[in-house]
Amino acid sequence: ALDEDLLRTLGKKIHDRYKKYPDTLYVNSGHKLLIDEWVSNIWFSRDRDLEAGRNVSTYNNGFFVTGIEIEPNLPAATVAYIDHSMCKRCDLIPLGAEPLARVDTGLQRMITYYGTLEVGTDRSSGKITNLAA
Numbered sequence: 001a002l003d004e005d006l007l008r009t010l011g012k013k014i015h016d017r018y019k020k021y022p023d024t025l026y027v028n029s030g031h032k033l034l035i036d037e038w039v040s041n042i043w044f045s046r047d048r049d050l051e052a053g054r055n056v057s058t059y060n061n062g063f064f065v066t067g068i069e070i071e072p073n074l075p076a077a078t079v080a081y082i083d084h085s086m087c088k089r090c091d092l093i094p095l096g097a098e099p100l101a102r103v104d105t106g107l108q109r110m111i112t113y114y115g116t117l118e119v120g121t122d123r124s125s126g127k128i129t130n131l132a133a
Contacts, residue, residue, distance in 0.1 A: 001132040002031050002079060004038060004061075010126045011061035014081065018123035021064035022081035026071040031079055031131070035059065035068060080127035086120035 007025075014021065027035065036054040058065050066081060074080065093114040100108040 002027075002034050002128070006128050006131075007059065007079070008061045008063075010081065010128055011063040014124060014126050015063040018121065020083060020085070020124040022066055022083040022125050024082050024084065025059055025066045025068050026074055026080045026082060027068060028072070028074055028076055028078075029070055030076075032056075032068065032070050075129075077131045078127055078129050079131065081125055083124040086122075086124060088118040090116045090118060092116060 036056050039054050039056055057068060059068055071080075091114075093112075095111065095113050097109040097111050100110050102108070
């Protein structure tokens with residue numbers, strides 16, 4: 001199962017191999033619930049309009065701080081630190097629609113896009129696999 005030692009160990013490996021850090025930790029909903037439990041309880045006795053529950057939006061592993069996002073398309077047994085600054089999209093030709101053959105009374109169109117994705121080193125990202133959900 002996911003625990004803080006796994007995220008800290010991966011954070012140390014990323015820190016030691018490359019001095020650029022990820023900006024987002026992607027998790028599934030089950031792992032997000034676990035991370036929410038890692039925060040300590042703080043009780044206020046005078047405020048009657050308290051909100052119940054916890055929502056951890058960032059995680060500090062001791063080497064860098066990342067935002068936390070739930071990614072529904074991430075495999076269930078995986079969490080991933082991603083450095084988005086190493087990925088750049090380049091539009092070569094703008095998005096366009098070209099007319100195709102007429103069908104019944106409507107004109108069909110084909111959408112075209114030409115672009116590329118520039119991806120830098122993956123040394124500033126990392127993932128943990130084979131976790132229990």
